[in-house]
Amino acid sequence: MTTLEITVEKLVYGGDGLARLKSDEQRAQTVFVPFVLPGERVEARVVDQQRGLVRARLERVLQASEFRTDPPCPYFGRCGGCQYQHIDYDAQLRFKSEILRETMRRTAKLDLAIEIQLHPSPPLHYRNRTRFHVGHKPQFSIGYFRPGSHELLSVRQCPISSPLINRALEVLWNSGEAGRVPTEIGEVELFANANDEKALVELYLNASSYNRNGLIAFARELAAPMPEVQGIVAFPKWHPVGRQDKAPEPDLLFGEKIMKYDLGSETYRISAGAFFQTNRHLLPQMVELVVDDRSGRIALDLYSGVGLFAVPLARRFERVVAVESSRVSAADLRSNVPGNVKVSSQSTEAYLESAAGTLKPDFIVVDPPRAGLGTAVCAQLSKLRAQNMTYVSCDPATLARDLKQLTLGGWQISQMHLIDLFPQTFHIETCVMLRR
Numbered sequence: 361m362t363t364l365e366i367t368v369e370k371l372v373y374g375g376d377g378l379a380r381l382k383s384d385e386q387r388a389q390t391v392f393v394p395f396v397l398p399g400e401r402v403e404a405r406v407v408d409q410q411r412g413l414v415r416a417r418l419e420r421v422l423q424a425s426e427f428r429t430d431p432p433c434p435y436f437g438r439c440g441g442c443q444y445q446h447i448d449y450d451a452q453l454r455f456k457s458e459i460l461r462e463t464m465r466r467t468a469k470l471d472l473a474i475e476i477q478l479h480p481s482p483p484l485h486y487r488n489r490t491r492f493h494v495g496h497k498p499q500f501s502i503g504y505f506r507p508g509s510h511e512l513l514s515v516r517q518c519p520i521s522s523p524l525i526n527r528a529l530e531v532l533w534n535s536g537e538a539g540r541v542p543t544e545i546g547e548v549e550l551f552a553n554a555n556d557e558k559a560l561v562e563l564y565l566n567a568s569s570y571n572r573n574g575l576i577a578f579a580r581e582l583a584a585p586m587p588e589v590q591g592i593v594a595f596p597k598w599h600p601v602g603r604q605d606k607a608p609e610p611d612l613l614f615g616e617k618i619m620k621y622d623l624g625s626e627t628y629r630i631s632a633g634a635f636f637q638t639n640r641h642l643l644p645q646m647v648e649l650v651v652d653d654r655s656g657r658i659a660l661d662l663y664s665g666v667g668l669f670a671v672p673l674a675r676r677f678e679r680v681v682a683v684e685s686s687r688v689s690a691a692d693l694r695s696n697v698p699g700n701v702k703v704s705s706q707s708t709e710a711y712l713e714s715a716a717g718t719l720k721p722d723f724i725v726v727d728p729p730r731a732g733l734g735t736a737v738c739a740q741l742s743k744l745r746a747q748n749m750t751y752v753s754c755d756p757a758t759l760a761r762d763l764k765q766l767t768l769g770g771w772q773i774s775q776m777h778l779i780d781l782f783p784q785t786f787h788i789e790t791c792v793m794l795r796r
Contacts, residue, residue: 362406364416368396371455373463373756375443375786393418394507395437395446397425398455427451432484433519440507442520442784449483449783456788457778460756467760470767476776479649481642483783488556488640490521491549492529500536502529502548520784522640524556524588531585535578542578544570546597551630553621554640560619561592562610562632568597572611579613591615593632618692623647626671628696634689635665639781646779647672649791650750656722660746662708662737663727666692667701673725674701681719683711708733712740724749732758735765742769751792759790770796 366379377396380388393404393416401423404416421428431437431445444452457476464470495501495512503515516533517526528550535541546566552559561582563575579592592614610617610632621628621636624644630636637643651672657679661670664682666689673680680701684690690705697703704711708728724746726733732755733741741749742765749771753759763773775793782789 363419364391364404364406364414365422366391366393366402366404366416368393368398368400368402370398370462371459373459373786373788388412389414391416394443396421397427397447397451400425400428433517435504435513435515438506439504439513439515440509441504441518443786445784449480452483452783453478453480453778453780456780456786460776460778460788460790463756463760464763467757468764468767470760470763470773472773472776474773474776476778479642479645479777479779481639481780481783484519485522486639486641486783487518487521487525488553489549489551489636489638490518490525491547492532493547494536494541494545496541496543500539500541502532502536521550522552522556524552524559525550528559528561528582528586528589531582535581540578540581542571542574544575545578551619551632551636552640553619554623554643556640557588558590558619559586559588560590560630560632563592563594563613565594565596570594570596572613575611576613583614589615590619591617591632593617595633623668624672628666628668628671629692630666631688631692634692635686637668637781642779642781643668646752646781646789646791649777649779650725650752651676654723654748658719658721658723660719660721660724660744662711662725663729664693664703665689665727667696669725669727670697670701673723674698677722681715681721683708709736709740712737719744721746722748725752726750727752728758730755730758733762738762738765738769742766742771747796749794751790751794753790753792754787756788756790759792763792766794772796 368377368379370378372378376392376394379391391414395418403420405419406416408415427448429448436445492502493512501514503513506513544565544567545563547564549562583589594611617632619630621630650669655676659673659677659680661682664670664684670680670682683704684693685707694703771794774795777791779789
């Protein structure tokens with residue numbers, strides 16, 4: 361394999377550094393290499409090459425950046441979970457801001473005239489939810505996949521996860537090395553509450569049929585040294601057949617299926633399998649930023665989840681409409697919201713198609729999944745008479761695509777915030793305020 365000596369130009373979304381070099385034909389080639397920083401001179405070995413595009417593996421740093429630092433995790437570089445642990449945390453924020461701004465310019469042709477406001481997080485032990493893969497042959501193993509593969513890397517600790525999650529990981533290792541982790545378990549997800557004093561354990565099985573008594577015995581063994589465990593639930597492997605699209609109910613093995621999560625003055629019920637944000641430190645700040653001092657007659661909360669924003673919005677608006685298509689999350693949403701919130705358990709697109717003509721919200725919140733809003737929803741939002749909207753995004757590329765359409769539809773960007781929910785990784789959470 362060819363070895364290159366290159367100078368890194370910048371970081372790109374996904375975690376890689378980008379460099380350019382001339383080939384013999386004088387045609388510029390773009391080189392992507394992980395675990396580097398802008399301005400560094402490095403030696404990298406080519407692992408894949410296509411026309412105009414080279415992917416390489418870092419071999420040696422020849423000239424290091426002033427922002428390079430020692431990773432806090434012994435698995436960094438071998439584990440696929442983190443990409444930025446070699447970068448000073450303040451520099452991580454600056455690089456993410458540059459990536460976000462460039463994505464707006466390249467994808468949406470938006471040259472932001474406003475400052476991207478940064479909201480840092482404690483850089484370690486911030487995750488309240490972590491999912492581990494489990495292996496059983498040739499011996500027990502639990503950890504993460506290696507970068508770009510499905511090869512399991514065993515880990516004994518995870519410095520970005522909460523202390524309680526790390527304690528549970530140690531207990532899982534003890535049971536696994538004693539041969540007492542059932543082979544039906546393919547993944548384990550650990551979810552801790554806001555103060556890291558309670559945990560919900562979700563077991564994802566690699567089979568639709570299983571020894572339930574064996575799983576119950578394991579659940580009791582797991583909970584015995586950890587009184588913090590509030591519940592343990594199993595999710596059987598599901599194979600939809602034909603038009604069947606309803607997954608089986610999770611199997612409660614121990615305790616309760618739900619977690620109570622306190623966030624400021626609000627308390628949320630979160631069931632096993634429901635989505636909830638993963639940074640236990642920044643969530644209060646994020647909710648305050650989105651809801652702010654908004655008030656009025658009607659607020660619309662799209663992709664509402666368990667009601668992270670709908671609950672505080674209900675204290676400020678006469679009426680809130682919360683739309684959530686997930687069956688599990690919608691059930692929690694109904695439990696969490698007060699009486700002035702109407703819950704619609706259908707897709708956002710379907711709801712807007714049926715209600716857009718009569719709906720006159722004062723304020724809209726959208727918090728879509730990674731795929732973003734899409735053309736139809738953006739068009740429907742532009743037809744509504746709302747004057748203010750906040751867009752919460754976990755993917756800068758789909759955010760840029762949607763903002764391009766929204767701005768063409770009459771919306772203007774008034775503020776952009778980068779909320780660093782995922783330190784040490786390339787992931788970018790953005791909160792954008794729009795107005796007419």
